[in-house]
Amino acid sequence: MHRLKRKLLLCGLLAIGLAAGNGCSVKKMAINKLGDALAGGGTTFSSDEDPELVKSAIPFSLKLIESLLAESPKHEGLLLAAASGFTQYGYAFVQQEADEVEEENLTRSRELKVRAQKLYRRARDYGVRGLGVRHAGITTALREDPKAAVQVLTKKDVPLMYWTAASWGSLISQSKDQPDIVSQQPIVEALLDRALELDETYEAGALHSAMISYELSRQGAEGKPADRARKHFARAVELSKGQQAGPYLSLAEGVSLQEQNAKEFKELLEKALAVNVDARPEWRLANLVMQRRARWLLEHMDDLIIPELPPTDKKP
Numbered sequence: 001m002h003r004l005k006r007k008l009l010l011c012g013l014l015a016i017g018l019a020a021g022n023g024c025s026v027k028k029m030a031i032n033k034l035g036d037a038l039a040g041g042g043t044t045f046s047s048d049e050d051p052e053l054v055k056s057a058i059p060f061s062l063k064l065i066e067s068l069l070a071e072s073p074k075h076e077g078l079l080l081a082a083a084s085g086f087t088q089y090g091y092a093f094v095q096q097e098a099d100e101v102e103e104e105n106l107t108r109s110r111e112l113k114v115r116a117q118k119l120y121r122r123a124r125d126y127g128v129r130g131l132g133v134r135h136a137g138i139t140t141a142l143r144e145d146p147k148a149a150v151q152v153l154t155k156k157d158v159p160l161m162y163w164t165a166a167s168w169g170s171l172i173s174q175s176k177d178q179p180d181i182v183s184q185q186p187i188v189e190a191l192l193d194r195a196l197e198l199d200e201t202y203e204a205g206a207l208h209s210a211m212i213s214y215e216l217s218r219q220g221a222e223g224k225p226a227d228r229a230r231k232h233f234a235r236a237v238e239l240s241k242g243q244q245a246g247p248y249l250s251l252a253e254g255v256s257l258q259e260q261n262a263k264e265f266k267e268l269l270e271k272a273l274a275v276n277v278d279a280r281p282e283w284r285l286a287n288l289v290m291q292r293r294a295r296w297l298l299e300h301m302d303d304l305i306i307p308e309l310p311p312t313d314k315k316p
Contacts, residue, residue, distance in 0.1 A: 047281040051288050055093045062086060069126075076160075079130035083123045083163040090119030091170060092289040100296060113174055120171035127164030131157060146190035155198045162206060165191040169214065189218060205239030205247070208232040212250035216258065226255045243280050245272035245290035252297065262305045269294040 045054045062085050069078050098112035131138045134157060141149035153161060169188045175181040192214060196207050211232040216225045229251065236247040252268035255261075272294040277287045297304070 046283065046285050048285050049277075049288070051092070051285060051292070054285060058085065058089050058093075062089065073129075074133045076130055076133055079126050079133065080160055080163065083127035083130060083160065083167060086119050086123035086126065087163055087167040087170065090116045090123065090167075094119060095170075095174070096289070096293055096296075117171060117174045120167045120174065123167035124164060124171060127160055127167060130160040131164065142187050142190070143184075146187045150190045150194035153194055153198070158195050158199045158202050161191045161195040161198075162202060162210070165195070166210060169210070185217065189214070200235075201239055204241075204244065205236035208236035208239065209244070209247045209250055212236065212247060213254045216254050226259065229255050242271075243275060243287075244283055245275045245287045245294065248272035248275075249290050249294055249297075252294075257304060260305050262301070262307075265305060266298065266301065269298050 045057065048054050062082065065078050065082050065085065069075060069082065072078065094112055095116040098109045098116060101112070102109035128139050128142070131153070135152050138149060138152070150161075165188045168184065168191075172182055172185055172188065192207060192210060195202065196211070200207060209232070212229045215221070215228040215232060218225065218228075221228065233247050233251045233255075236244070236250075240247065248268045248271045252265050252272075256265035256268060273291050275287050275291070277284045277291070280287075
């Protein structure tokens, strides 16, 4: 499979070079064909077992996608690949490293967090562009009235809605000191709610997994945020058949950490580590990345959760 993809890539690049002297329409056709191949194959190398190898390879793939988008700016598959690719790269290989080095090198951590913000912003912009290809004016409409704007979106738009919301939400979470960005949270909420309404089973519960964290910051909803988050967690685990580590981390970092529930925090992370990464090859890389974070969280558990003080003897 990887050899075939490489062959397609080389043939596509050769075709673009040959087409350059044969008219713009032929060149654009070649670019779109290569774009289809790249978008169909994905940019996250999802079944790979070596995250460090993927970390080194992804930037070339993302820059190639951007180069093709410069020639074919409305290619929906490439816009989706860019939105998802930059989001995942930002989280798995930049934001995670920022957290890991913060204790030893605060300056480096801050630099990485700024870089993560830029990657999320780039991903968000590609996602919005993708939605705009199908729905003219959606960018302005989302900022003016998010709940009304998303009503024009359909089930076909769910992948772009998910990655646009994921990147936008990640940008907001990394920009708490920037009120203008934080104020855009209703847009993320509208995209996630509409996507859930259209296809709540998307990617075996990816939307429910995203909502685990989001429910904790939702304003004006009925019931306790933690209870709503737990319902999304249960559905995410059900849809993924417990074979994704992500939902366990989302609940641990969101609810358990907020409630300072050490027992549940540890149990959830251990369940994430117990996920068989080979059971579903298409989720292997994501599970490996999540398990790395689970191990890091367990190692820093004493820093994240305040230990309970032993009871004091009362004087008679």
